[in-house]
Amino acid sequence: MVLLGGAVFFEGSEKKVEIVLAAGGQDLRNLERSFWDDLVAQCKATILSHISNQKMQAFLLSESSLFVWNDRIVMITCGGTVLINSILSFVDIFGVDAIDSIIYQRKNEYDPRRQESSFMDDVAILKNQLTGVALRFGHLDGHHNYLFNLEKKYAPAANDMTCELLMYQIQGPAADVLRANQSAKNIRELIGFDKIAGDFAYDDFAFSPYGYSLNGIRGEDYITMHITPQEDSSYISFETNIDLAKENVAIIEHLIDLFKPNSFDLITFNTNLNIHTDYLKGPLYRENISCGYNVSFKQYFKQSNLQLRAIKL
Amino acid sequence: MVLLGGAVFFEGSEKKVEIVLAAGGQDLRNLERSFWDDLVAQCKATILSHISNQKMQAFLLSESSLFVWNDRIVMITCGGTVLINSILSFVDIFGVDAIDSIIYQRKNEYDPRRQESSFMDDVAILKNQLTGVALRFGHLDGHHNYLFNLEKKYAPAANDMTCELLMYQIQGPAADVLRANQSAKNIRELIGFDKIAGDFAYDDFAFSPYGYSLNGIRGEDYITMHITPQEDSSYISFETNIDLAKENVAIIEHLIDLFKPNSFDLITFNTNLNIHTDYLKGPLYRENISCGYNVSFKQYFKQSNLQLRAIKL
Numbered sequence: 293m294v295l296l297g298g299a300v301f302f303e304g305s306e307k308k309v310e311i312v313l314a315a316g317g318q319d320l321r322n323l324e325r326s327f328w329d330d331l332v333a334q335c336k337a338t339i340l341s342h343i344s345n346q347k348m349q350a351f352l353l354s355e356s357s358l359f360v361w362n363d364r365i366v367m368i369t370c371g372g373t374v375l376i377n378s379i380l381s382f383v384d385i386f387g388v389d390a391i392d393s394i395i396y397q398r399k400n401e402y403d404p405r406r407q408e409s410s411f412m413d414d415v416a417i418l419k420n421q422l423t424g425v426a427l428r429f430g431h432l433d434g435h436h437n438y439l440f441n442l443e444k445k446y447a448p449a450a451n452d453m454t455c456e457l458l459m460y461q462i463q464g465p466a467a468d469v470l471r472a473n474q475s476a477k478n479i480r481e482l483i484g485f486d487k488i489a490g491d492f493a494y495d496d497f498a499f500s501p502y503g504y505s506l507n508g509i510r511g512e513d514y515i516t517m518h519i520t521p522q523e524d525s526s527y528i529s530f531e532t533n534i535d536l537a538k539e540n541v542a543i544i545e546h547l548i549d550l551f552k553p554n555s556f557d558l559i560t561f562n563t564n565l566n567i568h569t570d571y572l573k574g575p576l577y578r579e580n581i582s583c584g585y586n587v588s589f590k591q592y593f594k595q596s597n598l599q600l601r602a603i604k605l
Numbered sequence: 606m607v608l609l610g611g612a613v614f615f616e617g618s619e620k621k622v623e624i625v626l627a628a629g630g631q632d633l634r635n636l637e638r639s640f641w642d643d644l645v646a647q648c649k650a651t652i653l654s655h656i657s658n659q660k661m662q663a664f665l666l667s668e669s670s671l672f673v674w675n676d677r678i679v680m681i682t683c684g685g686t687v688l689i690n691s692i693l694s695f696v697d698i699f700g701v702d703a704i705d706s707i708i709y710q711r712k713n714e715y716d717p718r719r720q721e722s723s724f725m726d727d728v729a730i731l732k733n734q735l736t737g738v739a740l741r742f743g744h745l746d747g748h749h750n751y752l753f754n755l756e757k758k759y760a761p762a763a764n765d766m767t768c769e770l771l772m773y774q775i776q777g778p779a780a781d782v783l784r785a786n787q788s789a790k791n792i793r794e795l796i797g798f799d800k801i802a803g804d805f806a807y808d809d810f811a812f813s814p815y816g817y818s819l820n821g822i823r824g825e826d827y828i829t830m831h832i833t834p835q836e837d838s839s840y841i842s843f844e845t846n847i848d849l850a851k852e853n854v855a856i857i858e859h860l861i862d863l864f865k866p867n868s869f870d871l872i873t874f875n876t877n878l879n880i881h882t883d884y885l886k887g888p889l890y891r892e893n894i895s896c897g898y899n900v901s902f903k904q905y906f907k908q909s910n911l912q913l914r915a916i917k918l
Binding site: 317341403404405407410412415425426427428429431432433434438439454460461524525554555572573574576577578579581582587589593595596598599600601602604605 | 890891
C-alpha cells in the first residue's frame with residue numbers, strides 16, 4: 293500500500309529474542325559466519341555487515357540487528373520478518389536442555405494484519421516445544437509489549453540490564469532531515485552519538501530512500517538504533533544493555549528532545565530510569581517474570597490542539 | 606482466545622454504512638422482512654427483533670443494528686461481521702445509478718487480525734464497482750476512523766447530522782455492573798435513558814453472559830447503543846441523528862461520567878459538539894468530504910499514575 297505522497301508503509305516495530313545457553317556450552321563466537329547467515333535467513337532477513345571486539349560480535353541486518361556473545365544472542369528484527377522461525381531453528385540446533393533462558397518480545401504493530409503470525413500464534417508454536425509464560429505489558433487499546441519467557445530457573449548477573457526506548461510519530465527538524473535521502477554519516481552526526489557515547493565502535497547503514505540502522509559495541513556493551521522515518525508510520529527504537537541510570541540517562545532525554553515523538557514507550561529489564569520529561573504518562577506496568585527479571589513498561593504521550601485534515605488513502 | 610479469567614474476547618468496534626437511494630426510488634419500508642433477513646445474513650448477522658413507527662423501522666441485530674427509512678438505511682455491525690458483503694448485495698440489487706450516497710466507516714479494531722478483511726481490502730472491492738474516496742481520520746498510532754464515500758454530488762438536508770461516541774476501557778461501578786449477568790431492564794435503568802431521552806420508543810437486548818444493544822426511535826430520529834463490557838476489550842458505542850448540540854449535549858457528558866472510559870472518540874457529521882470534560886485531547890481531524898458532509902474526529906484520553914501487573918495471556 294502506498295501512503296502519503298508515495299511513502300511506502302514499513303513496519304518499524306520489532307520482534308526481539310534473547311537466548312542464553314546453559315553453562316558449559318560452546319562459545320557462540322566460534323560459530324562460522326554461515327551459521328548466522330542461515331539463522332538470519334530463517335526469518336527472511338540478511339546480514340549487511342559485521343563488527344566485533346574481544347567480547348562480542350554485532351551483525352547489522354537488512355531488518356535490524358543480531359548480537360552474539362560467548363553464551364548468548366540478542367536478535368532484533370522488524371518489517372515482515374518472522375523471528376519465531378529463527379528461534380525455532382536455534383532451539384532445534386542446540387536443544388532445549390542446553391538453553392537456560394529465552395525471552396521473546398513483540399511490540400504492538402502499526403499494521404498487525406501484514407504480519408505472518410500474531411504473538412499468540414508464535415506462543416502456541418513455542419509451547420509445543422517448551423514450557424513458558426506469555427504476558428502483555430500495556431492495554432490492547434494503547435501501546436503494549438508482548439513477552440514470552442522460558443519457564444526455567446535463571447539468575448541474571450548483577451549487571452544484566454536492558455533499556456528499550458520506542459518512539460512513535462516523530463516530528464520537527466530532525467524528523468524532516470530523516471525523511472530526505474541522507475548518508476549514514478549525516479544521520480550519525482544528526483543523532484550526535486559521537487558526543488554522547490563516543491567510546492563505542494559503530495557500524496551503521498542508511499537505507500534507500502530512507503531508514504537507518506546503527507550498532508555500537510564496547511566490551512560486552514551494545515547500543516542499537518533503528519529508524520523508520522515515514523510520516524504515516526514513523527518509529528525509532530533505541531536499545532542498550534549499559535546501565536543508563538548510572539552512566540548516561542541523558543541519552544534518552546537527548547533522543548526524545550531530538551526526535552520529538554508524539555508518544556514513546558520505555559521498557560526496562562532489571563533497572564529503573566527516572567527521566568525528566570513533560571510528557572503525559574500512562575500506567576506503569578511492572579512484573580517480576582519467572583526467569584528472574586523485573587520488567588517495566590510505560591507509555592508517554594502528548595496532548596494536541598492541532599486541527600488536521602483527514603489522511604487520503 | 607480466552608483472556609482474563611475466561612472473559613472471551615469480543616470485537617465491539619463497528620463497521621457502519623449509510624446508503625441513500627436517489628429520488629423516485631421505491632419506499633424501502635415496503636420491502637418484505639425476508640429482504641432484510643437476507644441482507645443481514647450476507648454479513649453473518651441475524652435479526653433479533655424489530656420496532657417501527659410511521660417514519661422508520663429499527664432492527665436489533667445479533668451484532669448491532671439496522672435502521673430503515675423511506676429512502677435510506679443505516680447499518681451498523683460489530684464482531685467478526687463482514688458488512689462489505691451486505692453493502693455489495695444492496696448495491697447489486699438496486700444498482701449504482703439508483704444510489705445517491707454511500708458512506709462506509711470502520712473504527713480501529715482491538716484485534717484487526719481477527720477480521721476477514723481490512724478497510725483497504727473493502728475499498729479495493731468497492732472500487733471495482735463504483736468511484737469513491739477513502740480517508741482516515743486519526744493517526745495509525747492511536748484511535749482512528751476509516752471512511753469511504755461514493756464520489757457523487759449530494760446535498761444533505763439541513764437537519765441531516767450524526768454524532769458517534771465511542772468509549773474504550775470503561776471502569777468504575779457501572780462497568781462492574783455490566784460485567785455481571787444483567788437483564789436488559791437493569792441495564793436500561795443503569796444507563797438512565799428513560800430520564801434523558803424518554804420520548805423514544807425502545808427495543809433492547811441483553812446478551813449472555815454479557816453485552817447489550819439498544820435501539821430507540823422517535824419520528825425520523827434514532828439512538829443506538831452497543832455495549833461490550835469485557836475488561837480486556839471493553840467498548841461502548843452511542844450514536845444518534847438528533848441534534849445533540851441543540852437538544853441534549855448532556856447525554857454525551859452523562860455517558861462519559863457513567864462509564865468512565867479511559868479514552869473516547871467523538872465523530873460528527875454536519876454538527877459540532879462542545880462537551881465539557883477534563884479529558885486530555887488529541888488533534889481535531891476535520892474534512893469536508895466530497896458528498897457534502899463536514900466530518901470531524903477527535904480522541905480524548907487520560908493520564909494515569911496507576912502501577913499495574915502485566916496481563917497473563
